[in-house]
Amino acid sequence: MYLTRFRVNTARPGARRLLSSPQSLHAAVMSAFPGLLPTASDTPRVLWRLDHNARAEVFLYIVSPTRPDLTHLVEQAGWPVAACDPDTPGWQTRPYAPFLDRLSKGTTWAFRLTANPVHHIRRKDGEPTKRTAHLTPHHQMGWLLERQERSGFRIAEKPAEKRLLPGGTTHKGYDFHGDRHQLTVRDQRALSFSKSRDNASKRRGVSLVTVTFDGRLEITDPEALRRTLTQGLGRAKAYGCGLMTLAPAQ
Template sequence: MYLSRIPLNPARRGTRKFLSSPQVTHAAVMAAFPPGTATHTGSDGRVLWRIDQHGNDIHLYVVSPGEPDFTHIVEQAGWPTTAAWATRKYDQLLDTLAVGQAWHFRLTANPVRNALTRPDATAAKVRGKATGLNAADQLNWLGCKASDAGFTLAESGPPGQREDDVRILSRDTLTFRRGTATINLSVATFEGTLLVADAERLRTALTTGIGRAKGYGCGLLTLAPAG
């Protein structure tokens, strides 16, 4: 597995396209892998990406089973003469995970619930379309996903007032075209501190993603040393 970081130039038209359309970004990311290169190896990993933006500081992060070549992205949306991209082997971090460790994390996800509808008074409930959540529900969604992903949320605050150490950095609904269809995607970016509860499950979450819409920039969990 590989983890890549590509700086994007906010003045470039390509960057504006990436920010407005996950479909465009997905196509550009997948074009970084030559034919025959592994882009999906089942439970061992898949291509995941996320754009982090802080004012004019914009970076594209990509996790992938195969080693990428982002020359085209740098030419379209980056800094061709001054900065390229950085790629490192991800296994070096994955192999260090152990139960009890604390890590700072960031995750952009598509937190939804499957609405239940009742067609008539006697019919059983049936699965409905996915719907977006409010901020409190999105935090609850993350708490529910944490167990399957092999971590718990750390707590902070004075005794008797401790809360999960997590916050929502941004919430948005993205609208973009996919062929003839219009896609509306509810996204939220979470940041906080997690504790490793199951190292193997966390490795799987880091390499296969969390939640839905992984092809549209959701699901990529990244870690940094806590504190």
């Protein structure tokens, strides 16, 4: 496995086109792997995520089974002249396995995850359930908390003396107002775009809501967490959701 970081040159028209279309960016990411056929049923999972740290500081992260070639992205949305220097090809790729192998139970890490928190509802009896996005931080945090244990981690809790609401506001054992856990939700984005079908003349609309979680976690099951980090968490993985990354906790 490999972890790749690419800085997007947001001043370029090609970058703006990619950033405005998850469908186009997904196609660009998959084009970085000449050995993968996107239409094959056994295509290995490729995860990607955009981090909007500032207006002019946007990073694309990719987790992939093979090393990518992002030359086409450098030409469209990077710094092609600077990339002529072999020491600065325009992106950084590192083997991911050595890091994954070092993960151990009980250690604490900072994490970031962009996800598509959804649930299934039935508006009235007799109707089939419908997949619907969670729209409030209250429920978006709950979505992640409900998945933490089977995903190999536990969200860290704040010390009691640092909570604004000592008693917390809980539901099913979880504090959805964010005062109990070291967890924040930000950058909610409502995305809407057209997806091509096999017949190019037919397109269908796709709408989804994404949010970014930042927080601290404790590893409870290293093997399960490795699966989460390499296979993703939640839905809409083709459109920049599901990729969790870890960093040393401050």
